[in-house]
Amino acid sequence: MELRIQNLSKRYPNGTQALADVTLTVKPGMFGLLGPNGAGKSTLMRTLATLQEADSGSATLGEINVLRDKDAVRQVLGYLPQDFGLYPKVAAEDLLEHLATLKGIRNAKERKQVVAALLQQTNLHAARKKPLGSFSGGMRQRFGIAQALLGNPRLLIVDEPTAGLDPEERVRFHNLLSEIGRDVIVILSTHIVSDVHELCAQMAVMNGGRVLLTGEPQAVISQLSGRIWRRFVEKAELPTLQSQYQIISTRLVTGRTRVHVYSESAPGAGFEPVEPDLEDAYFATIKGHVRDAPAPSLQAQG
Numbered sequence: 001m002e003l004r005i006q007n008l009s010k011r012y013p014n015g016t017q018a019l020a021d022v023t024l025t026v027k028p029g030m031f032g033l034l035g036p037n038g039a040g041k042s043t044l045m046r047t048l049a050t051l052q053e054a055d056s057g058s059a060t061l062g063e064i065n066v067l068r069d070k071d072a073v074r075q076v077l078g079y080l081p082q083d084f085g086l087y088p089k090v091a092a093e094d095l096l097e098h099l100a101t102l103k104g105i106r107n108a109k110e111r112k113q114v115v116a117a118l119l120q121q122t123n124l125h126a127a128r129k130k131p132l133g134s135f136s137g138g139m140r141q142r143f144g145i146a147q148a149l150l151g152n153p154r155l156l157i158v159d160e161p162t163a164g165l166d167p168e169e170r171v172r173f174h175n176l177l178s179e180i181g182r183d184v185i186v187i188l189s190t191h192i193v194s195d196v197h198e199l200c201a202q203m204a205v206m207n208g209g210r211v212l213l214t215g216e217p218q219a220v221i222s223q224l225s226g227r228i229w230r231r232f233v234e235k236a237e238l239p240t241l242q243s244q245y246q247i248i249s250t251r252l253v254t255g256r257t258r259v260h261v262y263s264e265s266a267p268g269a270g271f272e273p274v275e276p277d278l279e280d281a282y283f284a285t286i287k288g289h290v291r292d293a294p295a296p297s298l299q300a301q302g
């Protein structure tokens with residue numbers, strides 16, 4: 001089963017073009033959707049989760065028309081929204097049971113089994129009697145995955161799930177996502193580049209409502225090989241450099257400013273070549289250096 005999104009557009013009443021002709025094909029496995037704040041990721045996720053309407057375009061999940069057959073989508077959908085609200089006084093197990101009932105698992109024995117299995121899978125079994133208000137951020141997100149997995153979804157949408165998690169909880173959360181079945185389409189929307197690098201076989205970069213590129217993370221990185229150059233500079237030199245080079249990122253490293261620039265040939269002047277990583281690829285894409293470069297495994301769009 002594939003998710004095919006074609007020419008999806010959405011303009012909010014205030015004039016913001018949140019989605020502009022978005023076309024994407026998503027296969028089973030983990031798909032990373034990267035983009036800065038305001039790129040349109042949540043709008044796309046909410047549209048696929050049948051919570052809001054697009055203005056035009058189409059989306060199909062296997063045989064299901066996602067924009068029209070909302071009930072059919074909901075039966076195969078698991079969704080962890082960005083702002084996942086919880087009832088703070090209710091115990092984890094009780095809320096999950098309640099949500100399982102809403103999801104249509106009517107047989108009490110089956111429901112108990114499903115709930116117990118999900119609490120095990122998300123490593124929340126020991127905390128099942130605790131009120132959700134006492135959960136840490138990581139526990140809350142794992143509970144979010146437990147509820148999203150109710151009813152064995154074929155499409156799982158998680159919107160910025162690791163924002164605010166400490167490193168240990170992020171690793172736990174990653175492990176949990178990696179264990180989800182191979183035949184499930186998992187869309188992970190995030191602005192954290194390393195989440196995508198560690199987890200996703202496929203990815204897309206969005207900005208300003210547009211898909212700038214799609215591909216495999218490694219292919220996206222390889223495309224930049226030989227084009228990223230590094231130099232350490234004083235902060236005061238930055239404005240001059242900015243006017244001379246295509247700077248894709250600057251970062252303070254032990255008190256010095258490390259600059260990465262995009263250049264198809266050696267820029268000279270103390271720059272040395274570096275092996276690009278996904279962060280370079282992400283910034284180079286956002287800044288418009290990558291999308292026009294042809295590569296067989298990449299699909300420049302928009």
Ligand SMILES: Nc1ncnc2c1ncn2[C@@H]1O[C@H](COP(=O)(O)OP(=O)(O)OP(=O)(O)O)[C@@H](O)[C@H]1O
Nearest residue numbers: 012014016018035036037038039040041042043044
């Ligand atoms: N209900 C709304 N009404 C008007 N504008 C909106 C609405 N929701 C989102 N927007 C705007 O649409 C654009 C895309 O927002 P969206 O939330 O989809 O982006 P995002 O990539 O998920 O960003 P973030 O990481 O901040 O959630 C932004 O400019 C945002 O301000």
